[in-house]
Amino acid sequence: MSENAADxxxxxxxxxxxxxxxxxxxxxxxxxxIGVLPAPAKRGRVGIYRASHLRxxxxxxxxxxxxxxxxxxxxxxxxxxxxxxxxxxLGLEPDQLIHVDEPGAPATLDQLVEILPALxxxxxxxxxxxxxxxxxxxxxxxxxxxxxxxxxxxxLDAGYGPDRVLHVLQSISIAADRVAASAVDLLAERPSGVDxxxxxxxxxxxxxxxAHGVGRLTVHGIGRRLGVGHHDEDVGRAIRRHMEExx
Numbered sequence: 018m019s020e021n022a023a024d025x026x027x028x029x030x031x032x033x034x035x036x037x038x039x040x041x042x043x044x045x046x047x048x049x050x051i052g053v054l055p056a057p058a059k060r061g062r063v064g065i066y067r068a069s070h071l072r073x074x075x076x077x078x079x080x081x082x083x084x085x086x087x088x089x090x091x092x093x094x095x096x097x098x099x100x101x102x103x104x105x106x107l108g109l110e111p112d113q114l115i116h117v118d119e120p121g122a123p124a125t126l127d128q129l130v131e132i133l134p135a136l137x138x139x140x141x142x143x144x145x146x147x148x149x150x151x152x153x154x155x156x157x158x159x160x161x162x163x164x165x166x167x168x169x170x171x172x173l174d175a176g177y178g179p180d181r182v183l184h185v186l187q188s189i190s191i192a193a194d195r196v197a198a199s200a201v202d203l204l205a206e207r208p209s210g211v212d213x214x215x216x217x218x219x220x221x222x223x224x225x226x227x228a229h230g231v232g233r234l235t236v237h238g239i240g241r242r243l244g245v246g247h248h249d250e251d252v253g254r255a256i257r258r259h260m261e262e263x264x
Contacts, residue, residue, distance in 0.1 A: 147190040
């Protein structure tokens with residue numbers, strides 16, 4: 018994207034949005050049709066776009082760069098919008114759940130109860146032990162990954178029991194810890210002839226690459242186990258077949 022959204026006026030025409038984002042008008046309209054870009058507000062017959070539309074275009078571009086198809090992006094965005102309004106509870110904007118650099122969020126006990134009533138407060142210690150929630154002070158907590166909390170909420174809402182959901186979270190926690198340990202051990206080994214500044218830059222860059230790459234490999238692994246491969250349009254059919262076979 019060519020300009021920072023913070024430098025924009027709050028209202029734009031579609032032509033202005035196209036100019037500022039570098040995305041052709043035809044593509045903008047296509048994104049609206051398939052559901053990855055919200056429709057503009059209407060003022061008479063004129064569509065009014067805002068900075069949030071530019072941020073969404075930027076997000077779509079980055080997700081495409083990470084290998085997501087438009088269908089996959091639509092489903093990803095849709096799953097967040099259809100969630101338990103986690104953003105309203107924790108004060109996050111919807112796009113932040115799948116932002117390239119997902120922010121953590123502070124949370125009170127009451128907020129955690131509202132988001133995960135099947136686990137909090139009765140199973141709060143289990144969530145803390147798994148690193149899904151952290152204590153940040155007296156009666157204060159931190160959520161390192163709101164997307165994992167959203168996944169937890171979605172699984173519970175779908176009818177999976179707390180023990181089954183905690184088992185999935187344990188698998189995620191163990192895998193993440195192993196990746197983190199391997200990365201830290203590797204960075205502790207200083208290659209000959211490399212200065213501190215280079216290693217620091219590598220460490221900072223590697224954090225993002227690990228976050229994106231591990232997530233992508235996980236998604237790819239799910240597809241491979243379902244016999245889908247890279248074809249996002251086949252995921253729904255493969256999941257239904259898998260459920261039928263399990264039944």
